[in-house]
Amino acid sequence: MTSTSETGAVGTVPPPRASGTTSGARSGPPVTRKRSGRFGDGLLKGYVWLILAWLFLPIVVMIVFGFNDTQSKSNVTWQGFTLKWWGRLGDYPDLTVAVFNSLKIAVISVVITTVIGTFMGLALGRYRFRGQGATNLVLFAAIASPELVMGASLLSLFVSSGVQTGFVTVIIAHVLFSLSFVAITVRARVVGLDPSIEEAARDLGASTWVTFWRVTFPMILPGVVSGALLAFALSIDDFVITQFTSGSVQTFPLWIWGATRIGVPPQVNIIGTLIFAVGVVIAVVNTVTSRRRT
Amino acid sequence: MKRFAPYLLILPGGLWLVIFLVVPMVFMASVSTQEGDVVNGFVQTFNFSVYGDALVQYQTQFLRSAGYGLVATVISIAMAYPVAYWIAFKGGARKSTYLLLVLLPFFVSFVLRTVSWKFLLADDGILLSPMKSMGLVPDDFHVLQTTTAVIGGLVYNYLPFMILPIYVALERVDPRVVEAAQDLYAAKRSAFTKVVLPLSLPGVFAGVLMTFVPMTADYVNAGILGGPQNTMIGNIIQTKYLVNNDYPTAAALSFTLMAVMLIGIFAYAKALGTENVLEAAAR
Numbered sequence: 001m002t003s004t005s006e007t008g009a010v011g012t013v014p015p016p017r018a019s020g021t022t023s024g025a026r027s028g029p030p031v032t033r034k035r036s037g038r039f040g041d042g043l044l045k046g047y048v049w050l051i052l053a054w055l056f057l058p059i060v061v062m063i064v065f066g067f068n069d070t071q072s073k074s075n076v077t078w079q080g081f082t083l084k085w086w087g088r089l090g091d092y093p094d095l096t097v098a099v100f101n102s103l104k105i106a107v108i109s110v111v112i113t114t115v116i117g118t119f120m121g122l123a124l125g126r127y128r129f130r131g132q133g134a135t136n137l138v139l140f141a142a143i144a145s146p147e148l149v150m151g152a153s154l155l156s157l158f159v160s161s162g163v164q165t166g167f168v169t170v171i172i173a174h175v176l177f178s179l180s181f182v183a184i185t186v187r188a189r190v191v192g193l194d195p196s197i198e199e200a201a202r203d204l205g206a207s208t209w210v211t212f213w214r215v216t217f218p219m220i221l222p223g224v225v226s227g228a229l230l231a232f233a234l235s236i237d238d239f240v241i242t243q244f245t246s247g248s249v250q251t252f253p254l255w256i257w258g259a260t261r262i263g264v265p266p267q268v269n270i271i272g273t274l275i276f277a278v279g280v281v282i283a284v285v286n287t288v289t290s291r292r293r294t
Numbered sequence: 295m296k297r298f299a300p301y302l303l304i305l306p307g308g309l310w311l312v313i314f315l316v317v318p319m320v321f322m323a324s325v326s327t328q329e330g331d332v333v334n335g336f337v338q339t340f341n342f343s344v345y346g347d348a349l350v351q352y353q354t355q356f357l358r359s360a361g362y363g364l365v366a367t368v369i370s371i372a373m374a375y376p377v378a379y380w381i382a383f384k385g386g387a388r389k390s391t392y393l394l395l396v397l398l399p400f401f402v403s404f405v406l407r408t409v410s411w412k413f414l415l416a417d418d419g420i421l422l423s424p425m426k427s428m429g430l431v432p433d434d435f436h437v438l439q440t441t442t443a444v445i446g447g448l449v450y451n452y453l454p455f456m457i458l459p460i461y462v463a464l465e466r467v468d469p470r471v472v473e474a475a476q477d478l479y480a481a482k483r484s485a486f487t488k489v490v491l492p493l494s495l496p497g498v499f500a501g502v503l504m505t506f507v508p509m510t511a512d513y514v515n516a517g518i519l520g521g522p523q524n525t526m527i528g529n530i531i532q533t534k535y536l537v538n539n540d541y542p543t544a545a546a547l548s549f550t551l552m553a554v555m556l557i558g559i560f561a562y563a564k565a566l567g568t569e570n571v572l573e574a575a576a577r
Contacts, residue, residue, distance in 0.1 A: 041384060048380045048392075051373060055399045055453070058410035061420070062402060065413065076416045077423070116307040123303035135304060138311045144503065144559050145315075145552065146511030148528050152548040153318035155535060156325045160336075176314045179307055237403045239514060244535065253405040260518055264409055272406045279401030287390050 059276065066269035075266050085266040092267060098255040099271055105167070105242075105251065106235040109174035114228040117179050121186025121223070125193075139180040150177060151244030158245070165247035173245040174235045181234065182227035189223025229282065236275065319552065326545035336541060344546045352530055352547060359526040362441075363510030366448040367456075370505050371498060373449065374456035378497070379490075382464035389465075396457055408447055408518045415443060415519070439521030447515035455504040463497025464490070499566050507555055527551060 065075055069082035090096055124135065142150075154173055158165050193216070201211045239253040246254060252275075256268055326344060330336035349356070381392045399407065414421055415437040425431050437443050467490055475485040513528030520526075527547065534544035 044376060044380045044384070048377050051377050051453075052395055055396065055450070058407050058414060058450075059399045059402055061414055062406060062410045076413055076419050078420065116310060119303040120307040123300040127300035129300040129304075131301075131304070135308060138308075138315065140563070141556070142311060142315055144507060144556075144563075146507050146555065148511040148513065148531060149548050149552040149555070150315070150318075152531060152535060152544065153322040153552075154314060156322040156541070156545055157314075157318035159541060160321050160325060172314055175310060179310060183307060233401070237400075239403070239405050243532070253403045256403070256405045256409060257514075257517075260409055260412070268406065268409075272402055276402045280398060283394055283398065283401070287394055 062269050063273045063276075066266050066273050068266055070266060072263070075264060075269070085270055089267055089270060092265065094250060095252075095255055095265075095267060095271075098250040099252045101167070101249060102236055102252040105170055105174060106232050109171045109178065109235050110228055110231045112171070113175045113178045113182050113231045114224060116175075117182025117227060117231075118186050118220075118224050120179070120183035121227075122190055122220075124183065125187040125190025139183055142177065142180040147177070147238075147240035151241040154241070155244045165245050166249050169245040169247070170242055170249060170251070173241045174238060177238070177241060178231035178234045181230050182224075185227035185230065186220060186223045189220045193219055226286070229286065233279065319549075322545045322549050322552075325541050326549050328542050332539040332541075341542070344542050345550065348543050348546045349550065352527060355525055355527045355530050356551075358524075359510045359528065362445055362448060362516075362526065363506050366445050366452070366509050367502055367506045369445070369449050370453055370456040371501065374453055374460055374501065375494075375498070378457050378460035378464055378494075382461050382467075383469075393458075393461065396454055400454055404451060405514060405518075407451065408514055411443075411447055411450065412438065412518055438519060439524070441520075441524060443519040444516050444524045444526075447519045448509045448512060451512075451515065452505040452509055455508075456501040459500035459504060460494060460497040463494040463500075467493045496566065499562070503559065503562065507559065510555070511551060 065078075066085060067081050067083065068075055068078055069080040069084070070077075071079060120135070120139075123129070124132065151173070154169070154176075155165070157163075158169055163169065197219070198211055198215055201215045202208075206214065237253065238251075239257065242251055243254060243257070250258075252271065256264060259265070259268065324338065325336070327338065327340050327342055328336040329339045329341050377396070381389055381396075385392050402410075413419055416422065417436050417438065422431070422435065422437065426433055426435070471493070472485055472489055475489045476482075480488065510526075511528050513526055513532050516524045516526040516529055517532075531544050531548050531551070534540045534547070538544075
């Protein structure tokens with residue numbers, strides 16, 4: 001039965017799951033088959049690492065050039081190692097203001113988005129109601145419309161109604177574009193819940209309120225947290241909609257855009273590195289804890 | 295009371311979406327047919343000729359944007375598919391680590407990443423100046439301010455949005471289905487083209503949606519990495535709105551862009567099933 005049928009010899013490959021489930025993958029397939037499979041896998045693996053290297057290249061450059069002892073405004077050629085920029089982070093007061101604006105906007109918009117997005121996620125995941133399709137459609141539209149169009153239409157609204165663009169309008173915009181992501185993340189979590197657990201709580205005499213806070217909420221919390229983290233990442237990084245709705249308020253990405261023509265100072269690299277480091281730590285912690293949970 | 299619960303929960307978010315997403319689109323349409331200037335104010339004159347004028351004047355940029363978006367999307371699929379495939383089928387226990395590695399660079403701000411490419415590709419930067427001194431490329435060789443740089447930037451900045459949905463679709467493919475194909479004497483290649491590939495297409499479709507639309511409307515890459523001959527429609531809209539304050543023309547251009555895209559997106563989503571695309575897009 002396991003003889004060398006002509007299709008078997010060249011064609012088949014050990015199925016993908018083999019590496020994971022059967023510990024003794026070594027014992028199975030004949031040598032020729034294994035070799036050709038290995039070679040293809042190796043090639044593919046090399047390709048994946050090549051793409052990863054390409055993805056990381058500008059990040060490495062950003063980090064390294066924060067330590068560049070550059071003399072001129074254009075921080076493009078390597079002039080030697082220095083730590084002096086770390087001590088001179090505050091050299092550009094408007095840059096400092098921009099960074100703090102970014103943080104403030106992110107925190108405020110995440111709080112608003114998380115609360116109303118969680119409500120939406122609960123409603124969509126838990127109930128069947130009239131208008132559900134329309135709500136899904138609008139959530140989809142909010143994800144699918146290009147940022148440029150969202151920003152342009154918001155600015156049209158603000159211009160026509162005489163609203164001065166600034167801090168508040170940026171927060172409005174940030175809540176708008178992250179709302180769908182939170183709602184959908186929470187909805188996915190709610191749909192995955194086992195209703196019998198809530199029933200059990202109610203059978204044991206818990207009120208609706210207590211059932212929600214002591215049973216439902218802790219179960220959807222991971223969805224809420226990952227939605228909030230996503231919203232934070234989207235907000236702190238946003239450029240396009242922010243540019244349209246910010247008026248004279250500067251954020252970190254806006255400041256960099258303004259500086260590209262005259263040269264981006266090393267301080268920007270360092271702040272970028274710091275934000276990156278915080279993001280990496282949060283992401284790693286999130287991945288590790290979620291792996292432990294499942 | 296129970297009956298109203300979902301409506302109460304939907305209300306704040308729903309209002310936000312209606313007031314700041316749906317209503318502004320109406321205002322944008324209204325602004326587009328107004329006439330006037332910033333100093334004296336704008337008056338509604340139902341001047342629909344602005345659409346014809348704007349389209350004729352900026353058709354190059356429109357077509358260029360669509361072309362760049364298309365080329366960048368095709369390149370993204372070609373680059374992303376093998377990566378997603380490898381993580382889904384060969385990633386083993388480290389799948390989430392590899393996904394994290396794909397996503398990590400995107401913890402750096404979009405603009406800063408693009409500026410970093412500008413450092414890298416600068417005429418006297420760390421890539422080109424050694425190549426020039428070794429004589430590998432002529433002295434007047436440059437990458438910045440070319441179509442290659444802009445499309446490269448677009449692919450770079452949106453690649454994860456292609457990798458992730460394809461990965462999600464591939465991850466769902468039951469290995470036993472592939473095994474079954476092989477048990478039925480499908481060759482390696484046909485097991486892939488007849489089984490794995492069709493099952494992963496929804497992921498590719500979602501990836502296309504997630505990348506083509508923002509790439510076509512992008513102006514950051516063309517603004518930072520491109521030259522005057524790479525101006526995309528986004529750059530025109532941005533300049534008209536924020537520099538020239540020519541709101542009617544800007545609104546007409548963005549309304550056209552939005553209409554074309556929304557019709558395209560919904561036709562696309564309808565053809566493939568809204569729920570599926572939405573689900574895949576949300577991941």
